[in-house]
Amino acid sequence: MPTDRPQPVFVLVRPQMGENIGAAARAMWNFGLDRMRIVAPRDGWPNPKAVAMSSGAGRLLEEAQVFETTAEALADCTYVYAATARQRGLTKPVVSPEQAMTEGAEKINEGGRVAVVFGPERAGLENDDIARANAILSVPVNPDFPSLNLAQCTLLTAYEWRRATETIVASTVELAGSEWATxxxxxxxxxxxxxxxxxxxxxxxxxxxxxxxxxxxxxxxxxxxxxxxxxxxxxxxxxxxxxxxxxx
Incomplete structure (x- = not known):
C-alpha cells in the first residue's frame, strides 16, 4: 500500500519508455513519494523494463494507477501543476519547482489534493493537458537546451517537495566515534x-x-x-x- 504520508500525486502522461517510468519511480521514492499515476503508456502496462529500471522502487509501479485520459487521472485533484519548458499561449501562473512544492504542501495541509503532471519524453505535454492545470511548473534550465527527460524532471520536483516538507540539515560533521574537544x-x-x-x-x-x-x-x-x-x-x-x- 502507498504510505499515508500527505503528498502530491505525480502523473506521467503518455510515457513512451518503460525505462523512464522506472527511473521516475526510483526518483520519487528517493524523496519519499509513492503516489504515481500513469496515463496511456505507449508500450502498455505492466512493463518489465520499468520494473528493472526502478531499482528497489518496484512497489510504486505495482501500486501505480493507470488511466486512459489525463482528465480521468486528475478527476479527484483540486490543484494541478503542469511541468513544461515551453509556453503554449495559455494564460497561467508560472512557478519554479521550489515555489510549486511549497505552495503544494500548503494546499495539501489545507485538505487539497495536488497533482504534478509530466509529459511524454519526445514532445512533452500537449495544450489539452496543460489546459487542465491550474499553474505551470517551469524548471529554470538553460534556454538554449531546455529539454529534461522524464526522470530528471521528476527528480527535481521530488527533491523540492522534500525540501519544502522536511527539516533539512544544511551542514553536519561525522565525528567518527569521537567528540568535540572541550x-x-x-x-x-x-x-x-x-x-x-x-x-x-x-x-x-x-x-x-x-x-x-x-x-x-x-x-x-x-x-x-x-x-x-x-x-x-x-x-x-x-x-x-x-x-x-x-x-x-
Whole structure:
C-alpha cells in the first residue's frame, strides 16, 4: 500500500519508455513519494523494463494507477501543476519547482489534493493537458537546451517537495566515534605546546614571544578539534621530545 504520508500525486502522461517510468519511480521514492499515476503508456502496462529500471522502487509501479485520459487521472485533484519548458499561449501562473512544492504542501495541509503532471519524453505535454492545470511548473534550465527527460524532471520536483516538507540539515560533521574537544582540553594542549616549544627556543626573539603565543592559541581556537585530535597532537609533541632526548 502507498504510505499515508500527505503528498502530491505525480502523473506521467503518455510515457513512451518503460525505462523512464522506472527511473521516475526510483526518483520519487528517493524523496519519499509513492503516489504515481500513469496515463496511456505507449508500450502498455505492466512493463518489465520499468520494473528493472526502478531499482528497489518496484512497489510504486505495482501500486501505480493507470488511466486512459489525463482528465480521468486528475478527476479527484483540486490543484494541478503542469511541468513544461515551453509556453503554449495559455494564460497561467508560472512557478519554479521550489515555489510549486511549497505552495503544494500548503494546499495539501489545507485538505487539497495536488497533482504534478509530466509529459511524454519526445514532445512533452500537449495544450489539452496543460489546459487542465491550474499553474505551470517551469524548471529554470538553460534556454538554449531546455529539454529534461522524464526522470530528471521528476527528480527535481521530488527533491523540492522534500525540501519544502522536511527539516533539512544544511551542514553536519561525522565525528567518527569521537567528540568535540572541550575548552579545558584545548587549553591543556596549548599549554603543552607552549611549554615544549619554549624549552626548544621557539619563542624568539623574546620581545615577540607573547605575540607568538597568542597566535598559537588563536590557531588552536580556529581548528575544530575533536578529543581524538587533541590526543594525537599531544602524542606528536611527546614523540618529538623523546626523539630529541635520544639524540637521534
Amino acid at each position: 575548552g579545558l582540553e584545548i587549553e591543556k594542549l596549548a599549554e603543552h605546546y607552549e611549554d615544549r616549544l619554549g624549552h626548544a627556543g621557539f619563542f624568539f626573539p623574546e620581545h615577540k614571544a607573547e605575540g607568538m603565543k597568542i597566535n598559537l592559541r588563536n590557531l588552536w581556537s580556529r581548528m575544530p578539534l575533536t578529543r581524538a585530535d587533541v590526543q594525537m597532537l599531544h602524542g606528536v609533541m611527546r614523540q618529538m621530545v623523546r626523539w630529541k632526548e635520544r639524540g637521534e
